[in-house]
Amino acid sequence: MLDFALMAEAFPAILAGTGTTLKLVAGALLCGFFLAVPTALAADSRSRILRGTAAGYVLFFRGTPLLVQIFLIYYGLGQFEAVRASIFWPILREPWWCALLALSLNTGAYTGEIVRGGLQSVPAGQIEAARAAGMSGLLLYRRIIAPIALRQALPAYSNEVVSMIKATALASTITIMEITGIARTFISQTFKPIEIFLVAGAIYLVLNFFAAQLLRALERHLSPHRRPI
């Protein structure tokens, strides 16, 4: 039988990890987005060096497991004397910043591809029309390209947000006490894996549900032309 008393006890404790999970998700998505836009622009640029750099970045971070990336940064970087002597060392030896860095670089690569897809989906006619109306450079991007690209990219980005929420579970492997980390501790203390799994799993499901709803609302807001009259 399920131990409901334990579940009631574990729920607030595991829920307390939600803040850490959400901070990781929000931080990684924000930093990832700022990586993604230059990556997408570089991937379509005329410079071969920029294209190559973007392609290499995307290939490495999409082609290897997130766990390797986290371990490379957290355990790996300390191998180099230059890193340990640098001003970044106080940051790079903290598991929190390493997890955030790895998650950001990872989602940056995936989001870069999503942004690139969005930019490519902007019809050439729209851009030509905007140019004919006298827009160019940043104005063209701000008024025409960015809004259309954002709208096109949003469904794929929703998937990326959900997978980021799931991916933060890996931060627990480098001692960060987010939802999965706390759940793992509870499992080894109580030897009741099923109860703890149900509690932690339910919290993740609720988080993902709200994230999906939020993004769907945003999608509807950005697509007034698809709304029924």
Added chain:
Amino acid sequence: MLAWGDAGWGDEMARGALVTLAVAICSFAISLIIGTGTAAAKLSGFLPARLAADAYIVLMRGIPDLLIIYLLFFGGSMALMSVASVFGHTGYLELPIFATGAIAIGIASGAYTGEVIRGAFEAVPKGQIEAARACGMSGFLLFRRIQAPLALRYALPGLGNAWQVTLKETALISVIGLVEIMRQAAIASGSTQQPFTFYFVAAIAYLGLTLLSNRGFAAAEAYATRGVRRA
């Protein structure tokens, strides 16, 4: 450092990569079986089966794979111990990690594979099925001659993606102690104090496996679409 034999870790890392490949193939096979079942359930007219498949997909999409591995490994080991205690065994027992890991990753990625397979079956044009019926095919013959080959063609690109995701997810099995490439890299870094070197080798191994299997899937796609006319 990466020398073969007792002097270095080259052969150990290579063996780790092989274990990764083996566990990934087993996980993917399990995920294909579960995915086919899920797709069949979702395409069936039986409402409870459809609902169960939907629930499974929602759960697997929302819950981290790491939690599923913990549930299967620790939950399964607890169950095994309680069964063993009935027979008078009181010591610590745990499930075989290779099989448990492969099953956990297979279950986690089965939802994704299932959606790929369902999409492929839905993409088979109605006209093809009608034509086959007009020729007198029905039931399993129709499935074997018309639906399955066409669906396989449509499913290949999606299955290629699913395979890549599964391959990368197997890294998580290292947390329960399977000595695949990640665990081997951890062991080697522990004794050499060179973690970056070994995790980087592991990363390159994953990249190599991914790029190689991309080629395999591209060849399979070329074969499956050999009869398709191109403009």
